[in-house]
Amino acid sequence: MKKILLLAAALGLTLGSCNKDYLNPSTASQDQVATSSDGLIILCNGLQARYTTGGLLSVLYNTVALGGLSANEFIVLNQGNTEENNIKLGGANVNNSNGVVRNLWTQCQLVKANADLVLANAGNGAEPGTRSGIVAYASIFRALALGTLAQYFEQTPVVVQEIAPFVPRQDALRSAVAQLEAAAAALAAAPVSADFNAKIIPGIDLPNTIQALIARYSLELGDYDKALAAAGRVDLTKRSVFNFDNNARNPLFDVVFGNRNIFEPTDANLGLSGVLAPNSADRRLPFLVRTAPAPTQNRGLGFYTANDAPIPVYVPGEMLLIRAEAYARKGDLPNAVTELNKVLTKTPATDLYGLGAGLPAYSGPQTADAILLEILRNRNIELAFQGFRLADSRRFGRPGPGTTGAERNRNFYPYPRTERENNPATPPDPAN
Numbered sequence: 001m002k003k004i005l006l007l008a009a010a011l012g013l014t015l016g017s018c019n020k021d022y023l024n025p026s027t028a029s030q031d032q033v034a035t036s037s038d039g040l041i042i043l044c045n046g047l048q049a050r051y052t053t054g055g056l057l058s059v060l061y062n063t064v065a066l067g068g069l070s071a072n073e074f075i076v077l078n079q080g081n082t083e084e085n086n087i088k089l090g091g092a093n094v095n096n097s098n099g100v101v102r103n104l105w106t107q108c109q110l111v112k113a114n115a116d117l118v119l120a121n122a123g124n125g126a127e128p129g130t131r132s133g134i135v136a137y138a139s140i141f142r143a144l145a146l147g148t149l150a151q152y153f154e155q156t157p158v159v160v161q162e163i164a165p166f167v168p169r170q171d172a173l174r175s176a177v178a179q180l181e182a183a184a185a186a187l188a189a190a191p192v193s194a195d196f197n198a199k200i201i202p203g204i205d206l207p208n209t210i211q212a213l214i215a216r217y218s219l220e221l222g223d224y225d226k227a228l229a230a231a232g233r234v235d236l237t238k239r240s241v242f243n244f245d246n247n248a249r250n251p252l253f254d255v256v257f258g259n260r261n262i263f264e265p266t267d268a269n270l271g272l273s274g275v276l277a278p279n280s281a282d283r284r285l286p287f288l289v290r291t292a293p294a295p296t297q298n299r300g301l302g303f304y305t306a307n308d309a310p311i312p313v314y315v316p317g318e319m320l321l322i323r324a325e326a327y328a329r330k331g332d333l334p335n336a337v338t339e340l341n342k343v344l345t346k347t348p349a350t351d352l353y354g355l356g357a358g359l360p361a362y363s364g365p366q367t368a369d370a371i372l373l374e375i376l377r378n379r380n381i382e383l384a385f386q387g388f389r390l391a392d393s394r395r396f397g398r399p400g401p402g403t404t405g406a407e408r409n410r411n412f413y414p415y416p417r418t419e420r421e422n423n424p425a426t427p428p429d430p431a432n
Contacts, residue, residue, distance in 0.1 A: 034118065034120075048141065049248065051111050053251060059144075064386065067386075069087040073270060074264060074266060096420060104149075105153070112146060112158070129195075139182070154412045203242060211234045212319060260295075260296060276377050283357055288384050303353070315383070318379075324337075328371050333366055337366070390410075
């Protein structure tokens with residue numbers, strides 16, 4: 001993977017929401033590289049490099065930090081980490097200069113812009129199976145970038161130009177889903193070629209990941225029928241992961257869970273209390289946290305246990321919980337409970353990643369409110385440390401900032417100063 005990352009870096013993948021390009025005359029331009037299949041595949045590998053690696057700069061690090069620190073999933077270990085500490089404090093402590101917010105915004109915009117470049121030139125692929133792989137791969141990272149932005153910002157640009165207009169987060173999600181559907185059709189018409197598979201970073205299952213992301217973002221949009229159908233098409237026996245090694249490191253282990261300097265899980269209950277507190281017999285808890293860490297050990301485990309530990313793009317339980325939530329919100333409570341029970345009763349031995357609750361089936365009230373609360377509890381555990389908690393808290397209508405028993409300290413984040421200074425179309429910041 002090191003060779004691939006160096007190639008991506010040499011290409012200078014630096015498109016943003018404005019079009020100021022600073023070209024290195026000793027390297028090929030992106031437009032030049034995008035004229036061949038091999039060049040487009042290198043650009044695809046660069047998408048994953050920017051999204052997943054680079055420690056504090058990576059999208060993965062910043063979404064885990066924002067989603068967790070703002071919703072009591074993590075505590076800050078060293079207040080000298082000012083940017084993360086201000087996220088933990090929330091409210092007006094998070095301003096337009098916050099580095100975590102800025103890095104997530106900037107890196108997502110770059111990933112999205114470079115994915116658009118790949119998609120615009122995908123016709124330069126040499127054969128149909130190579131083109132379909134290029135389209136699928138770029139569509140996945142475009143969707144991940146837009147979907148991540150929609151978790152934290154009310155609006156975002158979806159085009160690259162000097163004064164990029166902003167659209168509501170829902171429109172960004174619709175754009176992501178539409179592109180994913182186009183990619184699914186391309187894969188169905190022309191399965192991925194051996195040439196593409198030989199040159200792309202291994203780990204991501206393209207057809208299943210496309211359906212998983214359609215399900216994820218359709219649920220957020222309230223399109224429950226589409227979410228149900230897409231989640232049902234995901235083969236839950238197949239892994240789809242971001243791979244790492246000692247050169248391209250797992251960013252969460254590298255800078256967070258491998259030490260006790262920045263943040264760690266709030267407690268052995270993942271910061272959950274009251275009606276959302278986990279069952280003490282839940283077998284997912286020892287997968288996620290050390291109950292008695294040594295003084296130098298971070299409490300956190302999960303998918304962040306080594307520099308080369310792979311991180312799932314999605315976990316099987318997410319698809320089951322998407323189906324459970326969609327059924328519950330449609331008023332189909334028996335089917336909601338059926339899907340929920342698949343998560344509750346799943347054991348570590350029967351889960352692809354060893355993430356299993358091993359609990360009895362649901363026996364609570366057969367009401368939508370009670371079942372949705374149990375679904376949220378399980379999302380908070382099954383998807384712990386993956387950046388979902390803030391968006392889930394907001395979608396489920398849990399107590400927000402300024403209310404009694406608040407479970408999150410912001411609803412959305414301010415737009416970075418770098419964007420506001422360079423783009424007069426930037427909207428006003430949210431109140432909280």
